[in-house]
Amino acid sequence: xxxxxxxxxxxxxxxxxxxxxxxxxxxxxxxxxxxxxxxxxxxxxxxxxxxxxxxxxxxxxxxxxxxxxxxxxxxxxxxxxxxxxxxxxxxxxxxxxxxxxxxxxxxxxxxxxxxxxxxxxxxxxxxxxxxxxxxxxxxxxxxxxxxxxxxxxxxxxxxxxxxxxxxxxxxxxxxxxxxxxxxxxxxxxxxxxxxxxxxxxxxxxxxxxxxxxxxxxxxxxxxxxxxxxxxxxxxxxxxxxxxxxxxxxxxxxxxxxxxxxxxxxxxxxxxxxxxxxxxxxxxxxxxxxxxxxxxxxxxxxxxxxxxxxxxxxxxxxxxxxxxxxxxxxxxxxxxxxxxxxxxxxxxxxxxxxxxxxxxxxxxxxxxxxxxxxxxxxxxxxxxxxxxxxxxxxxx
Amino acid sequence: xxxxxxxxxxxxxxxxxxxxxxxxxxxxxxxxxxxxxxxxxxxxxxxxxxxxxxxxxxxxxxxxxxxxxxxxxxxxxxxxxx
Numbered sequence: 001x002x003x004x005x006x007x008x009x010x011x012x013x014x015x016x017x018x019x020x021x022x023x024x025x026x027x028x029x030x031x032x033x034x035x036x037x038x039x040x041x042x043x044x045x046x047x048x049x050x051x052x053x054x055x056x057x058x059x060x061x062x063x064x065x066x067x068x069x070x071x072x073x074x075x076x077x078x079x080x081x082x083x084x085x086x087x088x089x090x091x092x093x094x095x096x097x098x099x100x101x102x103x104x105x106x107x108x109x110x111x112x113x114x115x116x117x118x119x120x121x122x123x124x125x126x127x128x129x130x131x132x133x134x135x136x137x138x139x140x141x142x143x144x145x146x147x148x149x150x151x152x153x154x155x156x157x158x159x160x161x162x163x164x165x166x167x168x169x170x171x172x173x174x175x176x177x178x179x180x181x182x183x184x185x186x187x188x189x190x191x192x193x194x195x196x197x198x199x200x201x202x203x204x205x206x207x208x209x210x211x212x213x214x215x216x217x218x219x220x221x222x223x224x225x226x227x228x229x230x231x232x233x234x235x236x237x238x239x240x241x242x243x244x245x246x247x248x249x250x251x252x253x254x255x256x257x258x259x260x261x262x263x264x265x266x267x268x269x270x271x272x273x274x275x276x277x278x279x280x281x282x283x284x285x286x287x288x289x290x291x292x293x294x295x296x297x298x299x300x301x302x303x304x305x306x307x308x309x310x311x312x313x314x315x316x317x318x319x320x321x322x323x324x325x326x327x328x329x330x331x332x333x334x335x336x337x338x339x340x341x342x343x344x345x346x347x348x349x350x351x352x353x354x355x356x357x358x359x360x361x362x363x364x365x366x367x368x369x370x371x372x373x374x375x376x377x378x379x380x381x382x383x384x385x386x387x388x389x390x391x392x393x394x395x
Numbered sequence: 396x397x398x399x400x401x402x403x404x405x406x407x408x409x410x411x412x413x414x415x416x417x418x419x420x421x422x423x424x425x426x427x428x429x430x431x432x433x434x435x436x437x438x439x440x441x442x443x444x445x446x447x448x449x450x451x452x453x454x455x456x457x458x459x460x461x462x463x464x465x466x467x468x469x470x471x472x473x474x475x476x477x
Binding site: 063 | 419420421443446447449452453454455457458459460463466469472473
C-alpha cells in the first residue's frame with residue numbers, strides 16, 4: 001500500500017480532542033480506499049481545492065435515493081477513491097443501537113466499502129463513506145437482509161429524525177421516537193421514490209429545548225409542548241438560590257416574554273403570557289415542570305441556505321395532540337405536500353414557496369385557521385385578510 | 396388498457412422527452428394519464444413496476460431527481476445485460 005506523507009493533516013491530530021485524521025489513519029492500515037482518501041485529502045489541503053465530483057446516476061435498483069454518487073477527479077493518482085459513493089442507512093429512532101447491530105453493519109462496511117463512516121450525518125442517517133459502484137448492490141442486499149434500509153436523498157422525503165425523547169429525557173412532552181418511527185414506516189414510498197420538487201425533512205423534538213434543532217433544519221418541525229401551567233416547587237427554588245443561582249438574572253431577566261417575577265423568596269409565573277420556551281425549566285429542572293395536556297406545536301419551513309437564504313420554521317398549529325396513529329398530523333402533512341407539489345418550482349422548498357405565495361394562501365390550502373400564535377413578528381401579520389362578507393358592509 | 400400496453404405508452408412518453416426535459420414522476424403521471432385516459436394511480440403503479448425491473452430508472456442531478464430510460468452502462472452494472 002502506498003504511504004502518503006500528510007504534514008497538513010497531521011496538524012489535526014494534535015490537541016486533546018478526537019481527530020478524524022487519526023481515525024482515517026487507523027482505517028487506512030487495512031483499506032486501500034481509506035489510504036487513498038488520506039492522500040487525496042492532503043493534496044486538497046495543500047492545493048486549497050476539492051477533488052471530488054458529485055452526483056450522477058448511482059443507486060440500487062428500484063430506489064431513487066439513499067446513495068450519493070461521488071468520484072475522484074484524480075482517479076489515476078488515487079485509484080482507491082476513483083469511486084467513493086456515500087450510502088445513507090436509515091438510523092434507528094433516537095439513534096439507539098445494540099453493539100452487535102453496530103458491529104454487524106461496520107463489519108459489512110469494512111467488507112464492501114472504505115470502512116469510513118460519519119456517525120451521524122446532519123440528516124440523521126448513518127453515513128457510510130466510500131463505496132465502489134459494483135459494491136452497492138451486494139452491500140444493499142446484505143444490510144437489508146439484516147433489517148436495515150437506506151435513508152433518503154434527492155427530491156424525496158429525507159430520513160425522519162428525532163431526539164431521544166421519553167427514552168431518557170424527563171422534559172419530553174411527546175413520544176418522539178414513536179412518532180419518528182411511525183412517519184418512517186408510513187412514508188417509505190416517499191423516502192425511497194423521489195417524486196417532489198425538492199427535499200422534505202421531518203424532525204421531532206420532545207420539547208422547545210429542541211436538541212434535534214428541528215426549528216432550523218426541518219421543513220416540518222414537531223416540537224413537544226404542554227397546555228397547562230408551570231408547576232413551581234418553591235422549596236426547590238430556594239435551594240437553587242442557596243446553591244448560588246442568581247434567579248433574577250439567570251431566569252427572570254432571561255424570560256423572553258417577561259412573564260416571571262422573583263422577590264427574593266417566591267418565584268411567580270404569569271402562565272397566560274408564557275410561550276413555553278423551556279428556558280426556566282431547563283435551568284431549574286428540580287423546581288419547575290410543565291403540567292396539563294401534552295402535545296406538539298407544528299412548525300413549517302426551515303432550511304439551510306442552499307438555493308436561497310436560510311429560514312427558521314414558522315408555527316402553523318400551536319397545539320396538536322400527538323397520539324398513535326397520528327392521523328390528525330398525517331392528514332395535515334399530506335395536504336401540505338399536495339399544495340407544495342402542485343405549486344413549487346424545481347428545487348423550491350416548502351418554506352420558500354410560502355414566502356413566495358404568502359402564508360394566507362398556504363393556510364387556506366391546508367385548511368388551517370389563522371391564529372394569534374402564528375404571528376411571525378409583532379405587528380407583522382400579513383396572512384390576516386378579511387373578505388367583503390367578513391366586514392358586514394363596514395370598511 | 397392492459398398494463399403492458401400502458402407501460403409501453405409510458406416508455407414512449409419518457410423516450411420522447413429524452414435530451415429535452417428531465418421528467419419528474421409527476422410529469423409522467425400527469426402526461427400519460429392525460430394521453431391515455433388512465434387514472435394517475437394506474438400510471439404511477441405501472442411506472443413504479445418499470446423502475447423496479449430496470450426498464451426505467453431514477454436519476455439525480457443538481458439536487459433534483461428525475462425518471463429516465465436507463466443507459467446500457469446502468470443495465471450492465473445491474474447485471475441486466477452482458
